Amino acid sequence: EPEVTQTPSHQVTQMGQEVILRCVPISNHLYFYWYRQILGQKVEFLVSFYNNEISEKSEIFDDQFSVERPDGSNFTLKIRSTKLEDSAMYFCASKRQGASGELFFGEGSRLTVL
Amino acid sequence: LAKTTQPISMDSYEGQEVNITCSHNNIATNDYITWYQQFPSQGPRFIIQGYKTKVTNEVASLFIPADRKSSTLSLPRVSLSDTAVYYCLVGDANNAGNMLTFGGGTRLMVKP
Numbered sequence: 001e002p003e004v005t006q007t008p009s010h011q012v013t014q015m016g017q018e019v020i021l022r023c024v025p026i027s028n029h030l031y032f033y034w035y036r037q038i039l040g041q042k043v044e045f046l047v048s049f050y051n052n053e054i055s056e057k058s059e060i061f062d063d064q065f066s067v068e069r070p071d072g073s074n075f076t077l078k079i080r081s082t083k084l085e086d087s088a089m090y091f092c093a094s095k096r097q098g099a100s101g102e103l104f105f106g107e108g109s110r111l112t113v114l
Numbered sequence: 115l116a117k118t119t120q121p122i123s124m125d126s127y128e129g130q131e132v133n134i135t136c137s138h139n140n141i142a143t144n145d146y147i148t149w150y151q152q153f154p155s156q157g158p159r160f161i162i163q164g165y166k167t168k169v170t171n172e173v174a175s176l177f178i179p180a181d182r183k184s185s186t187l188s189l190p191r192v193s194l195s196d197t198a199v200y201y202c203l204v205g206d207a208n209n210a211g212n213m214l215t216f217g218g219g220t221r222l223m224v225k226p
Contacts (some may be wrong), residue, residue, distance in 0.1 A: 004157075035216075042159060043201070043216040089156045102148065103214065105157030 002026045004106035012112045016081050020080070020111045023075045023092030027064050031095040032075045033103060034067065036060070036088040051073065082113045118202045123221040132189040134169045135219050136202030145204040147178060147185045152199045152219070161200075162187070189222075197224045 005024045013019050024048050025032050034046040048058040049067055065079045075094075079086055093103040119137040126132045138147070146165050150158040164176040164185070175188040186190055189196060199219040 033214075042218050045215055068137070089155070093157070102160045102163060103150075103158070105159065108155070108157050110155075 002104075003072065004092055004104050006090075006092055006106035006109050008109055009107070009112045010112070012114065013082055015084055015113055017109060019079045019082055019086075020078075021075070021077045021090050021092075021111070023101075023106055024073055025075055025092065025094030026096070026104055027073075029094035029104070030098045031055075032067075032069070033093040033095070035091045035093065036107075037105075038085075038088045046077070046090075061067045079111075082111070084113050087111055087113045117203060118154050118217040120200075120217060121201055122218065123223065124224045125225060126192055127225050128193055129191050131137045131226075132192050132196070132200075133223060134187045134189075134200055134222070135184055136187070136188065138202070141182050142206065144206045145182075146180045147176065147182075148203045148205065148214075149174070149176065149185075149187045150203065150216075158201060158216070169210045172222045192222075192224045194224050194226060196222065198222060 004026055007022045032049040035043050036046055037043045044060060045058045046061045047057040047067055064080050068076050079101060089108045091108045093105045093107050095103050119121050126199050140163060142148045146163055148163040149161045152158040162171055162174045162176045164178050166182060169176045199221050201216050201219040203214050205214045
């Protein structure tokens with residue numbers, strides 16, 4: 001069964017450092033998403049991406065965040081200057097054409113900012 | 115965006131049927147209702163989706179009344195492995211890139 005893969009599974013970084021989280025969505029999917037989940041809290045939407053541009057973004061997705069689909073297979077989330085409160089599990093998801101709510105999630109990347 | 119309200123937690127026993135209800139009073143005409151399951155330290159997993167009436171698949175049923183202001187996820191004969199958080203989401207079927215927002219979810223604990 002095809003799946004969304006994410007790397008790294010866990011990253012520890014110092015406050016102020018740049019972090020790039022990588023995702024390989026399912027190959028025939030066209031819509032891509034990043035969510036985050038702070039420990040013990042709910043899953044929060046960050047951004048959706050379609051046709052090489054951002055479709056929607058939440059208020060969490062400020063200027064410190066950016067997304068890119070550099071090579072047609074990877075989908076990356078960059079945090080330019082990490083803050084302590086960026087520590088969370090970051091989930092990538094993808095969706096095929098015509099499937100309104102059926103997102104396929106990766107296993108997540110845990111980011112710890114010290 | 116349609117907001118959803120679910121019970122924070124529920125307890126059940128193995129073999130019982132579990133029904134989790136979600137309220138979405140301001141659901142829009144184009145919104146579908148989707149349920150996800152999440153285990154600790156894992157990404158959410160799609161369970162079922164519907165627009166109206168009843169939908170059934172191999173793991174669950176989804177009941178949606180005519181006014182669509184609520185929905186009920188039904189898990190038949192739960193096992194210990196069904197212990198998880200269950201999320202109800204509503205989203206615009208015609209806006210594929212839309213902000214699908216997770217609410218607080220319902221933490222289901224299945225006991226032996």
